Amino acid sequence: MPYSKLALYSGNRLFPTMGREFLEQPTIVKIGIVLIALGFLYNVGMTVLKGRKTVINVVLLTGLVGLAVMFLFAFYNPDNLVLDKYYWWWVVHLWVEGVWELILGSILAFVLIQVTGVDREVIDKWLYLIIAMALITGIVGTGHHYYWIGTPEYWQWLGSVFSALEPLPFFFMTVFAFNMIFRRRREHPNKAATLWAMGCAVMAFLGAGVWGFLHTLAPVNYYTHGSQITAAHGHMAFYGAYAMIVLTIISYAMPKLAGREAAPPRAQVVEMWGFWLMTVAMVFITLFLTGAGILQVWLQRYSDNPLPFMVVQEKIAFFYWLREGAGVVFLIGLVCYYASFIVGRRQAGEAAA
Amino acid sequence: MRELFTKGMARNIYYGGSLFFILVFLGLTFDTTARIPERAHVEALTESVARGKEVWEEYNCIGCHTLLGEGAYFAPELGNVFDRFGGSREAIKAFIRSRPEQGIPGRRSMPKFDMSEADLDALVDFLEWTSKIRRARDWPPNIHG
Ligand code: HEM
Ligand code: HEM
Ligand SMILES: [Fe+2]
Numbered sequence: 349m350p351y352s353k354l355a356l357y358s359g360n361r362l363f364p365t366m367g368r369e370f371l372e373q374p375t376i377v378k379i380g381i382v383l384i385a386l387g388f389l390y391n392v393g394m395t396v397l398k399g400r401k402t403v404i405n406v407v408l409l410t411g412l413v414g415l416a417v418m419f420l421f422a423f424y425n426p427d428n429l430v431l432d433k434y435y436w437w438w439v440v441h442l443w444v445e446g447v448w449e450l451i452l453g454s455i456l457a458f459v460l461i462q463v464t465g466v467d468r469e470v471i472d473k474w475l476y477l478i479i480a481m482a483l484i485t486g487i488v489g490t491g492h493h494y495y496w497i498g499t500p501e502y503w504q505w506l507g508s509v510f511s512a513l514e515p516l517p518f519f520f521m522t523v524f525a526f527n528m529i530f531r532r533r534r535e536h537p538n539k540a541a542t543l544w545a546m547g548c549a550v551m552a553f554l555g556a557g558v559w560g561f562l563h564t565l566a567p568v569n570y571y572t573h574g575s576q577i578t579a580a581h582g583h584m585a586f587y588g589a590y591a592m593i594v595l596t597i598i599s600y601a602m603p604k605l606a607g608r609e610a611a612p613p614r615a616q617v618v619e620m621w622g623f624w625l626m627t628v629a630m631v632f633i634t635l636f637l638t639g640a641g642i643l644q645v646w647l648q649r650y651s652d653n654p655l656p657f658m659v660v661q662e663k664i665a666f667f668y669w670l671r672e673g674a675g676v677v678f679l680i681g682l683v684c685y686y687a688s689f690i691v692g693r694r695q696a697g698e699a700a701a
Numbered sequence: 702m703r704e705l706f707t708k709g710m711a712r713n714i715y716y717g718g719s720l721f722f723i724l725v726f727l728g729l730t731f732d733t734t735a736r737i738p739e740r741a742h743v744e745a746l747t748e749s750v751a752r753g754k755e756v757w758e759e760y761n762c763i764g765c766h767t768l769l770g771e772g773a774y775f776a777p778e779l780g781n782v783f784d785r786f787g788g789s790r791e792a793i794k795a796f797i798r799s800r801p802e803q804g805i806p807g808r809r810s811m812p813k814f815d816m817s818e819a820d821l822d823a824l825v826d827f828l829e830w831t832s833k834i835r836r837a838r839d840w841p842p843n844i845h846g
Pocket of ligand 1: 369444445492493511512514515552555556557559560561562563564565569572573574575578581582583585586589590770771772
């Protein structure tokens with residue numbers, strides 16, 4: 349299908365997408381997202397009202413409310429490109445480096461309580477500290493996207509200072525997760541969920557904390573803005589924080605929903621293969637994209653004789669092939685992950701028979 | 702055992718700190734939005750430029766290109782493409798019009814868009830207007846974007 353006809357075939361006239369990165373959903377789908385978010389919020393909210401009101405619940409709810417509220421800015425698309433970009437980041441940045449961190453922190457805390465049996469008071473204190481750091485650094489940290497888009501120069505130092513501190517909550521999440529595991533009061537049979545929880549904390553710190561810091565200072569970002577460095581960071585941060593937290597809670601909750609503490613050991617082994625394949629592949633994807641990015645920045649923006657974009661892309665194509673290979677490994681890991689559910693069901697079936 | 706750092710203290714830092722920085726951020730937003738009109742030359746933001754932005758969005762140019770460093774990294778930066786084409790509107794129009802239907806073999810290529818002359822004009826107005834936005838340090842670092 350020709351790209352040039354995409355707008356025509358997808359009915360862009362009737363369902364305009366506003367064609368902005370990440371917010372490509374047609375308006376009607378955006379409204380759907382709001383309704384689903386509100387429905388989910390209602391579900392979790394009523395559950396909390398009926399059940400115990402814990403710190404984790406309240407933080408999770410705050411995060412979900414924030415998610416819904418910040419998404420409303422997706423409907424605002426002014427003619428002035430600079431204003432458009434300014435508020436576009438209120439959805440994109442204030443999600444991943446703001447309200448979603450509350451959701452991430454609370455789910456992680458929940459799973460850690462369950463698998464370690466550590467005292468809730470201790471975990472609550474950590475959670476408050478982590479999310480305090482997330483919001484204190486992350487809100488003004490939005491400034492790291494306001495360096496070069498026509499916004500005033502003061503964002504260069506505001507964005508640099510605050511976003512340079514943004515790795516802190518991610519660092520503390522890792523310390524917190526390992527600390528709880530070492531202080532565990534019981535051996536939970538769900539080894540896979542424990543592995544996901546620890547892996548999530550570590551990979552979120554690497555992807556968001558380390559790779560984020562790499563290009564967040566304005567003098568560095570001047571050269572790396574919108575390059576493969578951004579793509580490298582985006583991949584690892586998204587996978588580490590938000591893909592892995594979802595896989596963590598699925599890993600914990602799926603056996604529970606089937607009425608058991610943990611999946612059968614053989615299924616867990618397959619699941620852990622999935623974990624390692626996907627996670628190691630993602631590390632390599634990130635490294636290869638970073639290699640591509642360093643070369644790109646050097647050849648196109650930094651050297652004495654800068655080259656045109658398309659010329660540079662040909663020169664760095666080698667890294668894209670390596671990255672593609674890592675992507676294939678990632679997919680194999682994903683297949684293992686799916687297979688673990690089938691293995692789990694079979695084994696459960698055998699046990700019952 | 703008395704604890705030096707209690708849960709209550711952590712909670713207060715969370716609520717107090719967040720509220721404080723939300724207010725700071727709103728203040729900064731107020732200041733920035735007040736300055737944007739001048740930096741973005743709103744007096745030059747004609748109806749045609751606004752239409753051009755719509756065309757840009759309709760054809761999803763951001764699906765391949767970056768604009769002021771944001772978007773996809775598959776094709777050249779277009780925030781300064783007006784300068785890269787020597788300020789020639791005709792050259793940009795000719796480039797967009799002359800894309801081969803089948804693409805260029807062995808190379809990333811740009812699709813052929815059949816758009817009306819009026820839309821193409823508006824699109825180029827938008828690209829020209831964008832190139833004049835006052836950006837810190839005149840980003841990008843050089844003409845190649
Ligand atoms: C889990 C949390 C995070 C996620 C999921 C995430 C994801 C992303 C993504 C997808 C982009 C690309 C946006 C675009 O298309 O332009 C981006 C950009 C960026 N991120 Fe993050 N990020 C996270 C945390 C962080 C942190 C903690 C820092 C700083 C320490 C950071 C620094 C940056 C910077 C500076 C950019 C702009 C890159 C550019 O100029 O092109 N990020 N992030
Ligand atoms: C495994 C195979 C994968 C392949 C081949 C792949 C490929 C790509 C490509 C080609 C892009 C567009 C880059 C551009 O703008 O030029 C992209 C963007 C992106 N991908 Fe992936 N991806 C993979 C896996 C993932 C995973 C597992 C995640 C996260 C969980 C992810 C998150 C993202 C994000 C957040 C962006 C936007 C980055 C930005 O705008 O800076 N990808 N990916
Ligand atoms: Fe950000």
